[in-house]
Amino acid sequence: MPQTLTVELGPRSYDIHIAKRLGDEIGRVAGQLNLGPACLVVSDSNVDPVYGDGCENSLLREKFSVGRAVVPAGESSKSGEQLFNIYEQAINAGLDRSSFVVALGGGVIGDLAGYAAASFMRGIALIQVPTTLLAMVDSAIGGKTGINLPQGKNLVGAFHQPVSVIADLNTLRTLPLRELRSGLAEVVKYGVIHDEDILTMLEGLEVDKLNSKPESLEEIIMRGCAIKADVVCRDERESGLRAVLNFGHTVGHAIEQATGYGRYLHGEAVSMGMVFASRLSVRLSGMSESEYDRLVRLLDHLGLPVRMPDFSWVDIRKAMEKDKKRAGGSIRFVLAERLGSVKTGIAVSDEDLEEVWNGCR
Ligand SMILES: NC(=O)c1ccc[n+]([C@@H]2O[C@H](COP(=O)([O-])OP(=O)(O)OC[C@H]3O[C@@H](n4cnc5c(N)ncnc54)[C@H](O)[C@@H]3O)[C@@H](O)[C@H]2O)c1
Numbered sequence: 001m002p003q004t005l006t007v008e009l010g011p012r013s014y015d016i017h018i019a020k021r022l023g024d025e026i027g028r029v030a031g032q033l034n035l036g037p038a039c040l041v042v043s044d045s046n047v048d049p050v051y052g053d054g055c056e057n058s059l060l061r062e063k064f065s066v067g068r069a070v071v072p073a074g075e076s077s078k079s080g081e082q083l084f085n086i087y088e089q090a091i092n093a094g095l096d097r098s099s100f101v102v103a104l105g106g107g108v109i110g111d112l113a114g115y116a117a118a119s120f121m122r123g124i125a126l127i128q129v130p131t132t133l134l135a136m137v138d139s140a141i142g143g144k145t146g147i148n149l150p151q152g153k154n155l156v157g158a159f160h161q162p163v164s165v166i167a168d169l170n171t172l173r174t175l176p177l178r179e180l181r182s183g184l185a186e187v188v189k190y191g192v193i194h195d196e197d198i199l200t201m202l203e204g205l206e207v208d209k210l211n212s213k214p215e216s217l218e219e220i221i222m223r224g225c226a227i228k229a230d231v232v233c234r235d236e237r238e239s240g241l242r243a244v245l246n247f248g249h250t251v252g253h254a255i256e257q258a259t260g261y262g263r264y265l266h267g268e269a270v271s272m273g274m275v276f277a278s279r280l281s282v283r284l285s286g287m288s289e290s291e292y293d294r295l296v297r298l299l300d301h302l303g304l305p306v307r308m309p310d311f312s313w314v315d316i317r318k319a320m321e322k323d324k325k326r327a328g329g330s331i332r333f334v335l336a337e338r339l340g341s342v343k344t345g346i347a348v349s350d351e352d353l354e355e356v357w358n359g360c361r
Helices: 022-032 048-061 080-092 107-122 133-139 169-173 177-193 196-203 214-234 241-246 249-258 266-284 289-301 313-319 321-326 350-359
Strands: 003-007 014-019 038-044 065-071 100-105 125-130 144-149 152-159 164-168 332-338 341-347
Touching (some): 003 214, 022 100, 022 164, 038 080, 038 107, 048 065, 048 100, 080 107, 100 107, 107 125, 107 133, 125 133, 169 214, 177 214, 177 266, 177 289, 177 332, 177 341, 196 289, 241 249, 249 266, 249 313, 313 350
Parallel strands (some): 038 065, 100 125
16 A cells, blocks of 8 residues: 655645555546546656556556657756647647646656646646656655756746655666665755654665665655655745755755766765755854764765865855855855754855865865
8 A cells, every 4th residue: 555645735735645556556546636537648768668658557547548748868858849849749638627747757757747737728737756766755746847948947937736746666676776876865865954863764775775675765755755745835935944955955056057967966966065064064053073974974875975076166156156146145054953953044154165165075
C-alpha cells in the first residue's frame, strides 16, 4: 500500500502518495479525483521509453483517453517551443477544461508540463508523477511551474498546485547514480533546516546500492516531503517563510551560474553552498565546529562535493549580484543555529563572505 501525506491548502489541498508500483497507482488515483475523460501524459526522451506505457496503460484501465507528448531530455526543454508543442499535443488529444495533464519525469518535466497545465484553457488539472529524487522531495510539491527564457531561468511561470503527487520509489532504479546523489543534497538540506534525524538516517545509507534498494529511501523521502509540504502550507506563494528552503542555495546558485550551468548538477552546487553556509554559520550564528565537521563528512559520504571550485571570489561575488538586487542591497543568508534549526534574512559583510570562500577551497 502507498504511504500518503496531505498538503493542506484548503480547497487546493492534495495528497502525496509514495508508491512502489507506478502502473497500479496513477489510474487508481486519477479515477478517484473526478477528472474529465481526456488526459495528456508529458514526459521526456529518457523517461517515456521506460515508464510511458505503464503510465498510459494504468490510465486506460480506468477508461481515460490518453495522449502522449515527449520532449527531449534536459533543461533546454523548459522553453516556449516545447510549451507550444505540448499545447498542440493537448489539442490533438482532445483535451478540454475538464481534462488533466500528467507530468511524468524529473523537475524539468514537472515545471514544463505544470506550466502547460496552468495555462492551457486558463488552467486544467495536473498530476505530478516525479521520477527523480529531486522532483520527489522538492519540485513536484508546492505548485511552482515555469519555463526559462534566453535571458534567464524560470522567468515565466505560475503557481499551479497539482491535484495529486504520485512518487514511485521503483523509478529510482533507473535514475543515474549521479542524479540520485544530487537529489540527496536537498534531503540533507531538510535535515539541516528542520529534522536532524534525517541526517542520522542519511549517515547510515549505502549510497552505491541505492539503485538496487530504493526502498531504503522511503522513510527519508516521506520526511523530506513532509517538511516541504509543511513549508508550502504555511507560505503557499513564497511571501517569506519559504526562504528557509534556500539554505545553501545563495552560493549554490552562484556556482551554477559562474560555471554556465554545465559543470555541476543542482544538488552538487547546493552541497558546496551548504558547506559555505555552514562555515558562515560557525562564524555568525552559533553552529559548532563539530556540527560543521559532521555535515561535511555526511556530504562526502553521499558522494557530493565539499570543496569550493577553483573560482576567484570576484567571479562568485558577481554571480551573487542578482540575489543582492532582489534583497534590496545586501545579500541575505539562511544560516544554521545548530543542525535542525536555521534563521533567515541574515545580512553578511563582504569581508566575511570572502574569507569564508577562501577558507573553504
Ligand atoms: N518547481 C520547483 O519548485 C522546483 C524546485 C527545484 C528544482 N526545479 C527545477 O527542476 C529541474 C531539475 O530537475 P531534475 O534534477 O529532476 O532534472 P531533470 O528533470 O532534467 O532529470 C534529470 C535527468 O534524469 C533523467 N531521468 C528522470 N527520471 C529518470 C528515471 N527514473 N530513470 C532514468 N532517467 C531519469 C531525465 O531524463 C534527465 O536526463 C530544474 O529545471 C529546476 O529549475 C523546480
